Amino acid sequence: MTDTIGIILICLGVAFDFFGVLGLIRLPDVYNRLQAATKCVTFGSMGILLGVIVMQGFTSFGFKAIIGILFIVLAAPTAAHAVSRAAHRSGIPLAKISIVDKYEEDKELKTESVQKEIEV
Amino acid sequence: METKTKSRIIVFVFALVVWFALTDIKDYQEALIGIAISMLISFLTGHFLIANVASQHLIKRTFHFLLYIIRFIWEMIIANLEVAYLVIHPMLPIKPGIVKIKTKLTKDSAITVLANSITLTPGTLTVDINRNKGELYIHWINVKSKDIDQATKEIGERFEKTLTEVYE
Secondary structure (H helix, E strand, O other): OHHHHHHHHHHHHHHHHHHHHHHHHHOOOHHHHHHHHHHHHHHHHHHHHHHHHHHHOOOHHHHHHHHHHHHHHHHHHHHHHHHHHHHHHOOOOOOOOOOEEHHHHHHHHHHHHHHHHHHO | OOHHHHHHHHHHHHHHHHHHHHOOOOOHHHHHHHHHHHHHHHHHHHHHOOOOOOOOOHHHHHHHHHHHHHHHHHHHHHHHHHHHHHHHOOOOOOEOEEEEEEOOOOOHHHHHHHHHHHHHOOOEEEEEEEOOOOEEEEEEOEOOOOOHHHHHHHHOHHHHHHHHHHHO
8 A cells, every 4th residue: 555655656756857857848048947947856856755755664765765855845946046046147048038037127226336336 | 051052952962863763773883973973063063053042932933834834835736737737838838037026034044945935836936135125036937917016915925924923
């Protein structure tokens, strides 16, 4: 019984990992791709690890899986934030279908005010 | 008791529990090494865990934190189904953009949790934070509103209420 539930969870996890990869290929720019990559890959990997916990119980394997889940949940969004921020700062534009970019507007304001200070 | 010492003791106990769970203890030597390493870890990094004195209402805050986790898992499932739908759809019905939202949270840890939750929930990704103004820049895969107040309502408020209860 536990084996069946574990295998179902692992299959679900692999499916979501697959959607994440598909998104990584199909979506237009780095920011959209990050969305697919973080969400689906986090959830998919969590599913696989949960399956391992269900199948193994609270042995040392299961406990390692729990720690793996914890670190994925903490690290994946942080990495996504760092990558997207770095991409924007180094001037990678949003895809053409994007309709608004408040970050770019504010960045221009910031550089303008800095330039004014330098001129004064 | 001093906060630093308290923080170190918590880290020591936690590290020891993790050690015992990770290794199948067969020998007293393994336990001794675990204790030694836990002491080293708690001595070197223990004082980072609790920065200020724990505030009141511990039970109430724990309860709200559990509520938050349930909320978070639910939102995460929705997020994944949404992304899966977008990705399979042959037309790719997306309308991306970066919007700005406001937050009332002030503590570092609270803002971190909020930003991470926003990243893992439907269609949104935290790009940057302006801590002085309390603003977050969010990449939104399907922009519903460019207005800052409307966007705050759509994105931030789900979590902010519970997080305020937990952290402040």
